[in-house]
Amino acid sequence: MLFIHYPKCTTCQKAKKWLDTHQIIYTERHIAEDNPSYDELKDWYAKSGLPLKRFFNTSGMLYKEMQLKEKLAAMSEEEQLRLLATNGMLVKRPLIVDGDKVLVGFKEAEWEEYLR
Secondary structure, three states: EEEEEEEOOOHHHHHHHHHHHHOOOOEEEEOOOOOHHHHHHHHHHHHHHHOOOHHHHOOOOOHHOOOOHHHHHHEEEEEEEHOOOOOOOOOOOEEEEEOOOEEEOOHHHHHHHHOO
């Protein structure tokens, strides 16, 4: 299982603590130092069953600076995925990637259901 996070993010810290408390084995990946590639994002998006907008860190400073709230609707999925691949800080975190399952963001009940 791959745990993709930003160490300074408090939600990511809570998620990591939750994984450790539940003794779940994972491989860590720092999202800003090792940004997800276009191919990874495309794959994860397809497996997640989620709307692509859920992969954007809508509360992040970069998202707001780029005024993406107004721009995303006019962009194709391809353009959105390519944009996400340019900077890990645009990507919602934490992410869990485990085979065919992808969890975006930390919702304890969702993680509990999937990971227990």
